[in-house]
Amino acid sequence: MTDGDEQAPAVSGGAPRRRRGWPLWTALALVLALVACGVPGVLLLGLVGDAAGRPAAGRDGDPAAAARRLGLRMTAQLDRQASALLGGDRAGFLAVAEPAARPDLTRRYAALRALRVTVWQPAAVDGRPGEWRLAVTVRYCFVVPGCTPSTVEIGTRWHLVGEEPRLLAVEESRAKPAGARPWEVSDLAVAVGKRTVVATTPALRARLPGLLAQAEAAATVADRYALTGTPPDRYLVLYAGRAEWQRWYGGGRPKWTAGYAVGVGGGHHDVVLNAQSVTSAGVDDLLRHELTHAASLPDHGYSDRSSWWLVEGLAEYAGADGQPVGRYEGLAEVRTLVHGGWNGRLDSLAPADDAGDDRVGGSYGVGYLAVRHLVDRYGEQRVLDFFRTVVHEHRSLDDAADQMFGERWSALHDDCVAYVRAVAG
Known part of the structure; x- marks a missing residue:
């Protein structure tokens, strides 16, 4: 059932408590295009400037040339990080970052590996000049290679150590309506089925087998309501504890909401269930309801x-x-x-x-x-x-x-x- 945010076009679906309870010079930004063959993947990257936050210039005084060189070094860093991620090399994944960034990156690495990321592809585009903080667009897919990617915008911060760009921080996405994805901000336990992927926090891991079975059954119903003619590649279902319900995808749902579907681009809608409101008796029809939203709604939801x-x-x-x-x-x-x-x-x-x-x-x-x-x-x-x-x-x-x-x-x-x-x- 809906969560009352139907005027925020990418958000719909939910259930009442009773039921289920962004020029000084031309610079470079980086976009991660993630196409994950195994299950959801995520993101990180950044941009340009010198250690004092001023436009960088080469020996010939050409800041644009310096930006290009720095951009190539940053791209090489991110390529190395991608290879480490896909190869299961956590130390290599963390090597591009400063120590302060590593706890967060360690958690992200673990979440990505749990989600079985198999493809991680950085690409460069024009970005915002003269800054150390940049909103970066990330394109990613779940499970199926060659799908239409979902998108997310994140903030990143970098500095130079000698000639080497070092990642300082990867910030969580805050763009509405979707807000921070669970895999940006939480440790995740994951179960993968033929039609669905179910994820929750480690504390609720014991619920995964039952939830996966119920989600798989609900998907067979929801597939019938795929109005584009092709059902979603996979339905992603997130089971949120009390704290996660307030944080995942921006939180702030009406108090009566027990579940909702949120548009994340590329025709995908993630489904979130509120562990505090969902009852054992109501989870099956709630899953059928929310997965039907994911199958039937247009990319940007509805606004009328x-x-x-x-x-x-x-x-x-x-x-x-x-x-x-x-x-x-x-x-x-x-x-x-x-x-x-x-x-x-x-x-x-x-x-x-x-x-x-x-x-x-x-x-x-x-x-x-x-x-x-x-x-x-x-x-x-x-x-x-x-x-x-x-x-x-x-x-x-x-x-x-x-x-x-x-x-x-x-x-x-x-x-x-x-x-x-x-x-x-």
């Missing part, structure tokens, strides 16, 4: 709050996995919402961040019932085509209903609401 009911309704429909309507566990909250002053508009269903559990659960349930009614009437494929037209192509509900169903949306809307009220009793 009025389509919240459709996005979440489809994910709830997938989460229910064909069970009879009468067994949907949110029916009590639906009744409370329907008989508690709801205005009968699907476009007003999205709950506020501070909404109570009944309001949240009722909103999800109404979305589910509306989508269920459309599926029962027109079939899954036509509803998926309707979803694609509205959420991916940004067409109006009126246009989409006319094109896909041959009906006016106003009439269909009223039919859906009547169905919801009938089920609520």
Whole structure:
């Protein structure tokens, strides 16, 4: 279920607590293009200037030439580091860095090796001049070689020791909406399946076998809702403890959220579950719900709050996995919402961040019932085509209903609401 951030376009998916609980001279920046064949990989790199932070110049006084030479040395450092990473040489990986940077790099190295990184490729592009701190774009993939990479921006700091550039620090990414990736900031324990990768902290390692099995089962359902025609290469599921929930991907989710899907570029959405809210009984439908977001949402998520009911309704429909309507566990909250002053508009269903559990659960349930009614009437494929037209192509509900169903949306809307009220009793 959604976490209430549907207006932050790369973030969607979640569950209410009840359920699952960036010129002095031309300089050089470096971008890491990571294509990992084994599982997720990450990043580091930097930029230019002299030890006092001034533009560097060669003996001929040409700062641009000096920048090129320094850039080549930095690239060589990063190439050596990449080779060490792929070869399992931790000492070689750390050798490019100053002692102060090594604890953080040691943890990153361990996380990357646990994630089975197999390809690590640095490349140089124009960057920001005259600075020691630079935001670096990193392109990376999970599991499958040749995929469309996800992207992340990180800060790096460098200085010169003689003629050698030395890495001082790699900062965590802070760009919204995704924020810091778990593999940037945490030790990770990882389990890998055919369709999913599940990661958590070492303290929660014991949950990995069960979570992996449940994620693999949920992936077979979510794959059916891949609107691009091809399911994600792998679904990445992160199981967050209390501290990690507040830090991974920027934290700050509504209190009622038990899970969410966050867009990380390249058509990928990472799924995060809140270990403090997820119950054993609710994890299966939560995984089906969130992995369906990962399969069905466009690269940059969605931004039209009025389509919240459709996005979440489809994910709830997938989460229910064909069970009879009468067994949907949110029916009590639906009744409370329907008989508690709801205005009968699907476009007003999205709950506020501070909404109570009944309001949240009722909103999800109404979305589910509306989508269920459309599926029962027109079939899954036509509803998926309707979803694609509205959420991916940004067409109006009126246009989409006319094109896909041959009906006016106003009439269909009223039919859906009547169905919801009938089920609520």
